[in-house]
């Protein structure tokens with residue numbers, strides 16, 4: 001079942017057919033393919049390249065195919081070369097000879113280009129919606145848990161922060177991710193239909209008609225570029241990779257925080273699994289899978305970048321490989337965003353353990369130095385004084401705030417009893433550090 005048998009005398013080898021077909025992958029484009037063809041037919045009628053009767057016949061036929069696919073009456077399968085062949089051949093079967101006029105002034109090269117743009121545009125805005133849902137669940141969890149916790153650098157306890165502020169950092173990342181995808185949508189919003197195989201067409205078509213019908217902002221400016229460009233997919237896949245990197249960092253923290261060593265959070269049973277041998281185990285599998293799947297999204301990006309890098313203009317069959325990579329990257333990021341939002345929504349915060357970790361980690365040492373600076377000590381000197389104080393605390397097994405004024409006096413004569421409120425953890429957050437920029 002070929003669209004191009006004319007100049008061939010022998011049939012394609014069976015293994016070549018199997019190697020060449022993209023239907024098992026591009027069946028997903030059936031909706032965009034039919035919508036693109038409907039716009040194309042309307043344009044052909046508008047430009048007197050088809051009669052209104054022919055147009056109506058084709059439109060009805062295409063719509064009936066769409067209805068049958070969506071109801072499950074027509075399965076998108078069989079020995080067709082691709083989704084475009086599937087739709088066109090089914091159309092001709094339904095409407096007869098007129099079906100053969102559908103492809104007037106069109107090539108599969110601009111057809112597949114428009115299908116993928118439409119598909120990618122729609123799906124990219126679904127990714128934005130999923131990012132927003134995750135942002136919402138992070139904001140909600142942050143508002144419900146404005147509790148103090150240790151902040152880390154080098155995974156060593158550093159200064160006191162709040163759980164809200166920590167989650168708020170991810171809100172910023174995912175908000176930028178969303179903006180990046182929105183920018184990519186704006187950049188790719190051009191109609192490649194009408195570019196033909198590579199050089200447009202001698203038929204007097206009007207690309208503005210399909211541009212408007214399909215909801216693009218303008219037709220592409222260059223025919224060769226219109227059928228060759230896949231950088232809009234690469235841009236989305238780069239954006240998905242960045243989102244996965246953010247999801248993976250958050251996963252890593254959830255994994256660490258739910259370990260018994262930290263015990264800062266408890267993950268819901270719904271997103272954990274057990275061990276087949278160790279009855280006590282509860283493992284953070286969902287977070288680990290997100291961290292793991294980040295690799296395949298990066299992989300898809302590099303796979304398509306590598307596929308594209310040596311291709312001369314314009315269309316080359318290599319580009320058929322774009323779909324598997326893009327679809328896998330898209331599916332993965334969508335699944336991971338959904339799971340992450342649910343994991344965040346359902347996790348429990350162990351406030352007391354976070355507080356205990358602060359107490360044990362000298363997280364107010366920087367503020368002791370700041371206190372000394374406020375009393376006139378140079379910061380570098382203050383840093384040295386507090387260093388000695390920490391050695392003393394470690395030896396005595398005491399937190400800084402548990403030292404008496406007499407003990408403080410061994411290190412500096414500038415320390416008065418006003419040090420205690422100055423280095424109180426809650427005060428550090430609410431009175432200093434710009435209240436961690438909140439409320």
Ligand code: ARG
Pocket residue numbers: 022026081082108109112315317319320321
């Ligand atoms: N299945 C093809 C693809 O995805 C459709 C375009 C085929 N064009 C061609 N000249 N063979 O790239």
